[in-house]
Amino acid sequence: MVAPSARTGRRRLWLAMILLVYGTLASAYALRTPAWQVPDEPAHYNYVRYIAEARQLPELRPGDYPGAYLEEIKSARFAPSYSIEPIRYESHQPPLYYVLATPVFLAARAAGVAVPLLPLRLFSVSLGAVTLLLTYALMRSLYPQDDQLALGAVACMALVPMQLAITGAVNNDGLVMLLLTLLVWQLVVIDSAWSWGRAALLGLLVGLALLTKLQAYIAAPLVFLSWAWSLYRARRRRDRLAPLLGQGALAAAVAALLVAPWLARNAQVYGPGDLLAMVRHEQVTSGQLATSALLAEHGLPATLRMLLETTFHSFWGQFGWMALPLPRRVYALLGAAVLLAALGLLDRAITARGKPRPQSVYRALLLGCWAAFTTAGFGWYNLQVVQHQGRYLFPALPVWSLLLVSGWLQLYQRGPRWIVALAGLGAAALLAIGVIRQDVPSLGIALLLGGAALVLLGNRLERRWPGVPLLGTLLALALLAEWCLSSLLPALAP
Numbered sequence: 001m002v003a004p005s006a007r008t009g010r011r012r013l014w015l016a017m018i019l020l021v022y023g024t025l026a027s028a029y030a031l032r033t034p035a036w037q038v039p040d041e042p043a044h045y046n047y048v049r050y051i052a053e054a055r056q057l058p059e060l061r062p063g064d065y066p067g068a069y070l071e072e073i074k075s076a077r078f079a080p081s082y083s084i085e086p087i088r089y090e091s092h093q094p095p096l097y098y099v100l101a102t103p104v105f106l107a108a109r110a111a112g113v114a115v116p117l118l119p120l121r122l123f124s125v126s127l128g129a130v131t132l133l134l135t136y137a138l139m140r141s142l143y144p145q146d147d148q149l150a151l152g153a154v155a156c157m158a159l160v161p162m163q164l165a166i167t168g169a170v171n172n173d174g175l176v177m178l179l180l181t182l183l184v185w186q187l188v189v190i191d192s193a194w195s196w197g198r199a200a201l202l203g204l205l206v207g208l209a210l211l212t213k214l215q216a217y218i219a220a221p222l223v224f225l226s227w228a229w230s231l232y233r234a235r236r237r238r239d240r241l242a243p244l245l246g247q248g249a250l251a252a253a254v255a256a257l258l259v260a261p262w263l264a265r266n267a268q269v270y271g272p273g274d275l276l277a278m279v280r281h282e283q284v285t286s287g288q289l290a291t292s293a294l295l296a297e298h299g300l301p302a303t304l305r306m307l308l309e310t311t312f313h314s315f316w317g318q319f320g321w322m323a324l325p326l327p328r329r330v331y332a333l334l335g336a337a338v339l340l341a342a343l344g345l346l347d348r349a350i351t352a353r354g355k356p357r358p359q360s361v362y363r364a365l366l367l368g369c370w371a372a373f374t375t376a377g378f379g380w381y382n383l384q385v386v387q388h389q390g391r392y393l394f395p396a397l398p399v400w401s402l403l404l405v406s407g408w409l410q411l412y413q414r415g416p417r418w419i420v421a422l423a424g425l426g427a428a429a430l431l432a433i434g435v436i437r438q439d440v441p442s443l444g445i446a447l448l449l450g451g452a453a454l455v456l457l458g459n460r461l462e463r464r465w466p467g468v469p470l471l472g473t474l475l476a477l478a479l480l481a482e483w484c485l486s487s488l489l490p491a492l493a494p
Contacts, residue, residue, distance in 0.1 A: 315390025415459025
């Protein structure tokens with residue numbers, strides 16, 4: 001039996017190694033990604049620059065989304081002869097990330113850096129490192145006895161190639177992930193034991209989320225869910241409800257007070273009917289491809305196929321402004337890995353024993369709503385304009401990483417034979433259909449048989465050397481991230 005102190009030391013060592021690998025890869029992405037070759041980066045950079053130079057928040061104005069020029073500069077791969085000055089369509093965004101990034105900009109300028117793109121990118125990398133630490137704290141709260149699952153989820157999150165690319169760029173996405181992860185961790189720790197101090201903290205976090213990005217607004221319903229659960233539990237225990245009602249009001253008041261100055265400013269700039277500047281944004285960016293136009297041209301089935309395929313591709317890696325995808329075989333391998341994880345989760349559900357405790361129900365509900373609200377926001381956005389970008393699912397990346405690692409661990413630890421049999425039957429069916437059609441899908445058959453072999457081999461290795469199969473899986477993901485860095489990103493250079 002491993003002593004608690006030795007186990008703690010081992011956990012910290014593995015966490016340090018994960019952070020080291022993340023820091024190395026993310027910094028390399030920040031350094032080697034050609035300037036402005038991350039979606040919306042010029043507009044985010046110009047927001048920071050405006051605050052640094054004008055000492056006030058920018059206003060989104062007509063002409064800030066120069067659609068034709070944007071397509072031209074993207075086609076030229078942001079050659080130095082093109083200016084990014086006209087690209088300012090993120091000026092409506094909540095200001096928190098940009099205010100925090102402004103001292104970095106000013107310090108770099110004071111040090112003689114004319115265009116402090118790299119310092120700002122490294123600032124985003126540092127936010128990503130904090131998010132990983134918070135994710136680990138969250139996973140440890142959820143699974144205090146399962147080091148492999150907690151550390152594996154953090155490592156998986158750290159090694160997604162597209163996440164590394166987004167983290168190593170100038171944008172507010174990293175701060176969204178940081179705040180949401182911190183918030184959910186606190187909601188898990190609080191469970192149904194609200195207090196006045198915790199209510200104030202939750203209100204503070206919701207207010208900060210409201211000042212970061214529209215995607216972070218799911219913080220408010222998540223806190224409401226936690227509060228409603230606590231209210232439900234208190235009623236069942238016949239506790240006094242007045243303190244909990246007051247604590248909910250306090251959380252709402254703190255959040256409202258924090259966001260009120262920015263909303264008041266927007267009421268003056270954009271009008272009292274456009275507090276989030278979304279009407280102005282729709283007017284300014286009217287040149288974007290509308291989903292209705294795509295539906296009219298291709299129909300619903302083809303549009304849904306494009307949505308699912310492009311979203312999956314760009315979740316894992318589709319670099320530049322969505323112009324540089326991975327090879328299709330790599331996506332096929334990633335799809336097989338996700339399918340195996342899903343089958344592992346199904347096996348976990350089938351083999352689950354006993355009635356779940358209220359605490360487990362609450363935590364599952366919280367994580368499920370985190371993922372569902374994020375996905376719903378992505379869907380709502382795509383009902384209006386075509387934005388099939390997997391990065392919009394990253395606000396819930398801790399949940400996606402947890403699901404993947406949990407599914408893989410189930411396969412390695414149990415080695416479900418029904419999954420092996422299912423893969424074998426699928427391969428036989430593909431072979432038979434291919435022979436009849438005289439077009440054998442060799443890749444599909446290889447993936448099915450390889451998946452079956454992975455389950456069997458992984459189970460055998462797990463029994464002899466616990467943790468080795470998951471480590472191998474995560475190393476493969478790290479190698480993919482490095483390959484994208486060294487082999488794909490140079491193609492984005494002008």
